[in-house]
Amino acid sequence: MAGNSDPLTPRAKIAVTAGKAVAAASRAAGRGSGSVIGGRVALKLDPDLLARLAQNLDVVLVSATNGKTTTTRLIAEALRAAGPVVSNALGANMPAGITSALAGSSDARYGVIEVDEKYLAGVARDTDPKCIALLNLSRDQLDRAAETRMLAENWREGLAGSKAVIIANADDPLVVWAASSSPNVVWVAAGQMWKDDAWSCPSCGGVMQRPGDDWFCGECGFRRPTPSWALSGDHVLDPHGSAWPIHLQLPGRANKANAASSAAVAAVFGVPPQVALERMYQVQAVAGRYDVVQFQQRDLRLLLAKNPAGWLETFSLIDPPPTPVILSVNARGADGTDTSWLWDVDYTRLTGHPICVIGDRKLDLAVRLEVANQHFQVCENLDQAVQLCPPGRIEVIANYTAFQDLRRRVGN
Structure with missing residues (x-):
């Protein structure tokens, strides 16, 4: 982690102040939280502001089609065991919203940032993350996101050679293909209920074989990696084979999967699974979901x-x-x-x-x-x-x- 010297130039400080003022005016006018417009103004005044705000933080990026807001909350809760956290908890997950969130905290040690799938490569370039969690890729917003393999390719190119530890879902072939360009990947068996976006091999276009929970391409040999973390019923299995109980107030199998990935991320920062999972119990609802x-x-x-x-x-x-x-x-x-x-x-x-x-x-x-x-x-x-x-x-x-x-x- 960088030292705690003030990373902000005079120009950056003006940008932060202006962004906060615009956000406050937007809130006063009843137009929402103001985080996006505030971030846009700040980035106009200092295009390098996101990188400057991130340079004193250990950053985690979380990206996926489903589950990123909840997983971001669970990771933030777990990492608070190790120090102060800043996070875009309200889900403003494009560069302007992320910049706004980071500008709101000066004493944080960790930045836990949800990132829209289409912006992941750029935000990773700017924030130099220590860890990136990749949960799933599935069809969404068909008119603007094109198809999922193009997103996977964008991730694959953007993360190639990344120094970050990539925590990736071994059960999603698109995520595996995207993450495989990185030198340091930790695989999590988080499961995948929806399989209809991964019937053809992202590597060669061949037909995927899916016996049981396994998957492989019969033509090029691309296959499911061996996970070191796994969701098993109501427990998370860690790389040493220990089973840790998941106690969540959030319902459903998908949130247990999010907890398993979050525990793997927390371990990168030295927070043990038991501590991480106990802290996740605090999360009752996420931006109104499950309320x-x-x-x-x-x-x-x-x-x-x-x-x-x-x-x-x-x-x-x-x-x-x-x-x-x-x-x-x-x-x-x-x-x-x-x-x-x-x-x-x-x-x-x-x-x-x-x-x-x-x-x-x-x-x-x-x-x-x-x-x-x-x-x-x-x-x-x-x-x-x-x-x-x-x-x-x-x-x-x-x-x-x-x-x-x-x-x-x-x-x-």
Whole structure:
């Protein structure tokens, strides 16, 4: 780690001050946290500001299509056992938001940073991370992210020769291929429920063979590496073969997988698995996800699912039928405007649940549910949908901007 001399030039200090002022003005005007606009202004004034802010920190970058916000929170919680942490906990994960987050703390020792998949290579160049966690790659925002192999190639080129320790999911062939260009990789068997983005070999295009939990390419020999960390039921297995219990308040198999990757990251910084996993118990909700809120005499559990992989994991953790389910889908800029991904989601998993459909694209979703032979009602808004459900628990599943709409409506 660099010494604690002040890394900021006079120009950088002006940029930080200006960014904070703009962010504060944005918040005062009721336009959100202001972190993105504040970061943009700061980077305009000093294009090297992100690198300057990172140079006194031990940095962890977390990137993936699914799970990066939660994993960032879990790692930050674990590393607080070793010293003060700065993190972009609210999920502003492009360079402007990251710059804003780092500018907000002067005494941190660790920077735990969630990074949008498309910006990983550039942010890694600027921040010289000690560790990078790569969780998964799956289709998402089809209109702007192109296809997943191009992202994997971007990672592979951007991380080639990186000095960082790469913590990578051995069960995702795209992640393995992307990480294999790095000299120092720690493989984690974190599992992969959604496999439909990795049927062809990312290395040669051949057909992947998938016997059991294993995978390999029958044509070029590209295959699953041997993991040194693994998720096994409710335990994390470390490289010495010890099993450490996972106690989380967050539900579902996917969050246990996130905890396994987070424990492997914490170990890079000398935090033992037992300490790391105990600290992760503190995390109850992540930016509103998994929160249970009271609304119109019902208990609504708010669940975020942005793409087929996320919907599949979410279906696995909802309460059994006849618990009512409200589904909300938008297709605004931040969601991706292409809703064809709805056809990749197996909605037959909702059989037996009464379903209400809301959101900008409720009719797209209604057509999809009709084809899946589901019983549903299309509603104008959340209030109407909730009124149709009996008192008690309701599972509410929404994609990105629909989730933000819901949080505003229920005052979360």
